Amino acid sequence: MDEPIPVTRDVDHGTAKLMPDVDRKRAWLLTVDGAPQSYVDLDEPTHLEFEYARRLGHVVDTVAEPGRALDVLHLGGGALTLPRYVTATRPGSRQDVVEADGGLLSLVVEYLPVSDGAAIALHGADARAWIEAAAPDSVDIVIADVFGGTRVPAHLTSVAYARAAERVLRADGVYLANLADAAPFGFLRSQLATFATAFEELALIAEPGVRRGRRFGNAVLVASHRPLDTATLARRTASDAFPARVEHGAALREFIGGAKPVRDQDAVPSPEPPDGAFSIG
Numbered sequence: 001m002d003e004p005i006p007v008t009r010d011v012d013h014g015t016a017k018l019m020p021d022v023d024r025k026r027a028w029l030l031t032v033d034g035a036p037q038s039y040v041d042l043d044e045p046t047h048l049e050f051e052y053a054r055r056l057g058h059v060v061d062t063v064a065e066p067g068r069a070l071d072v073l074h075l076g077g078g079a080l081t082l083p084r085y086v087t088a089t090r091p092g093s094r095q096d097v098v099e100a101d102g103g104l105l106s107l108v109v110e111y112l113p114v115s116d117g118a119a120i121a122l123h124g125a126d127a128r129a130w131i132e133a134a135a136p137d138s139v140d141i142v143i144a145d146v147f148g149g150t151r152v153p154a155h156l157t158s159v160a161y162a163r164a165a166e167r168v169l170r171a172d173g174v175y176l177a178n179l180a181d182a183a184p185f186g187f188l189r190s191q192l193a194t195f196a197t198a199f200e201e202l203a204l205i206a207e208p209g210v211r212r213g214r215r216f217g218n219a220v221l222v223a224s225h226r227p228l229d230t231a232t233l234a235r236r237t238a239s240d241a242f243p244a245r246v247e248h249g250a251a252l253r254e255f256i257g258g259a260k261p262v263r264d265q266d267a268v269p270s271p272e273p274p275d276g277a278f279s280i281g
Contacts, residue, residue: 004028007111011103013148018079018111028112030079032104035150038078040112045084051242052178052218055205056143057085058236059222062229063141063174069093073139073168075127075156076146077101079108080120087118094119096139098130100146128155134168142169144177152179152270157190158262159197162223166198175199175223180270183213187270189259191221192252197261199223203230203248204255205237211245216273 004020014033021027027041027049039049048054060082064070069092074083077099086093095118099105102124114120123130127146142165146156155161165175175195181188192202203222210217222228230248237244247255 007107009103009107011107012101013104016104016107018107028079030108032101033149035147037147038081040079040081040084042112045081045088045115048081048085050081051207051240051244052220053081053085054240055220055237055244056082056145056176056178058233059174059176059205059220060086060141060143061089062232062236064090067091070140071095071138072141072143073131073134074098075131075142075144077105077108077122078145079112080114082143082145083120084114084118087115087120092119096121096123098123098125098127100124100126128161128164131161131164131168136167137170139168140170140173142173142175144175148269150180150273152187154267154269155264157187157194157270158264158267159194160264162195162198166223172226173224174228175221177221178218179221180216180218180273182210182216182271182274185213185255186259187268188219189256190262192256193259194261195221195223196256200225201228201248202252203228203233203246204252205233205244205246207242207244211247216271 007018009016017031019029024041026043030038041047048057069090072086072093072095074097077097083095083097105122105124179191196202201224204219206219209215230246234246
């Protein structure tokens, strides 16, 4: 059998590259303009290589009893890592994936097709436009992992967007977002303040080194109207190869401090990562 070879293609928003993992037979890394976007193992869809993806997976695992099928809306597609994970861990789940880069979607479908029978519908569309047009109370989980290059787009950071996300979720639904920031955490604090206007419960999952301001990195925001199982989440994230902490309640309110919710007219993208923070090679 021929060894898999890298695939490079110009897509709508940059140059995408699929690189095979020499250590895992059918595993691939997806980059766009050199920035890692996704890692997927077609033979083992429950393998989540990136730390932030594992943290998102931990939340997905704890929001409902194991194996229960859920309706999930993914904003940002990448290589469809999380949709594949949900299909494997919660069979029968219905999922919609909204990805603004249609060329990227086509590349992934061509080289990394989803398994037969997976109820995953792919849509080439803008995440904000899609969620504002979606039916209210229609999904159990929204997972937002949208980056324009290496930055979260400004129109996905405002109160109007947070309320649109809240509207599409069922009463016991949960919103998750992969964000990125560094000290003094102006972006992260403002995002927490923004989502506090639409949701009653918030949690933040981040590595101690990021949270203490030692380096730029990812943080997962979790928002809902019902109390989150933060004890289980804390145990799971602490046991990872790169342990993370779960902050909620008074500690999180203290972290938010005087940060103000973001209005559309004031919205800005997440900070530009320092050189090398998210690059490969």
